[in-house]
Amino acid sequence: MPNTKPDAAPTSASQTKRDESPVAVRIEGLSKSFGAHEVLRNVSLEVAPGEIFVLMGPSGSGKSVLLKHIVGLEAPSAGRVTVDGLDAADPATRHAVHMALVFQAGALFNSLSVYDNLALYLREHRLGTETQIREKVRHALKILSLENAERKSPAELSGGMRKRVAIARALVMEPQLMLYDEPTSELDPIMSATISEIIATLKTQTRVTTIVVSHDRDLALGIADRVGILMQGELLTIATPAELRRSTDPRISDFLNPQINLSSPRFKQLETAKTS
Numbered sequence: 001m002p003n004t005k006p007d008a009a010p011t012s013a014s015q016t017k018r019d020e021s022p023v024a025v026r027i028e029g030l031s032k033s034f035g036a037h038e039v040l041r042n043v044s045l046e047v048a049p050g051e052i053f054v055l056m057g058p059s060g061s062g063k064s065v066l067l068k069h070i071v072g073l074e075a076p077s078a079g080r081v082t083v084d085g086l087d088a089a090d091p092a093t094r095h096a097v098h099m100a101l102v103f104q105a106g107a108l109f110n111s112l113s114v115y116d117n118l119a120l121y122l123r124e125h126r127l128g129t130e131t132q133i134r135e136k137v138r139h140a141l142k143i144l145s146l147e148n149a150e151r152k153s154p155a156e157l158s159g160g161m162r163k164r165v166a167i168a169r170a171l172v173m174e175p176q177l178m179l180y181d182e183p184t185s186e187l188d189p190i191m192s193a194t195i196s197e198i199i200a201t202l203k204t205q206t207r208v209t210t211i212v213v214s215h216d217r218d219l220a221l222g223i224a225d226r227v228g229i230l231m232q233g234e235l236l237t238i239a240t241p242a243e244l245r246r247s248t249d250p251r252i253s254d255f256l257n258p259q260i261n262l263s264s265p266r267f268k269q270l271e272t273a274k275t276s
């Protein structure tokens, strides 16, 4: 996860003047190739400050690669990505804009307690005294209903709790932009709904611009302001959940409501496509 603080970090949170206003993300004509493999093709979209934008698409369609461009971990082959008007590929942007990325696997340190996982970023960047850090960490733990887990190691927690810890850790960074990579993967339907509710609640409470990469149809249709669907590196559509529900485009309805068809199984079609 890129760090998001100026290098000359002040020693006290009271001295810290951080811009917490939500930012816009703009992607203009983005193409990305790895060798001869063109993964993203002329993708353009804009996420407004304070919006929840969910990016969906089949496996391998380029969602994670797109996310990496936003946080500056990949540079475009063509086109441009800006965050708050600043070039996302410029390392200086990560210092100017406070971004927090919640990884698929959580990326927590099992050798540290939940509390210390959350405090780590604030301590490393000297964002306050221990008392101020405790206040921020406890506040984030309370929002995510994790008060009883603070002394535990992430290894002792369930998958759902670990996701909540990863979100709490992102929250203490007071981000202007929150990015989630598959936040509900590997969770049961109830816990997936809980995480979706948390993402939507955090956005309402903090007005943070939120981009979620997800396969979770319920999450997308339940909390997104708008949904983008990537297919084979191209943006098929950007639509509100209501528009997607009404869509008569078979590619969209088949993606959102795939029917299991044992008389013509999809894996057989994949085999045919490969050999033809």
Ligand SMILES: Nc1ncnc2c1ncn2[C@@H]1O[C@H](COP(=O)(O)OP(=O)(O)OP(=O)(O)O)[C@@H](O)[C@H]1O
Pocket: 034, 037, 039, 057, 058, 059, 060, 061, 062, 063, 064, 065, 066
């Ligand atoms: N660094 C890289 N070098 C070469 N190819 C890459 C690299 N990163 C991604 N790719 C390729 O880009 C394509 C898109 O990958 P990406 O991870 O963005 O897909 P995705 O839509 O996020 O898939 P999933 O939903 O399965 O996570 C894949 O074919 C992948 O192999």
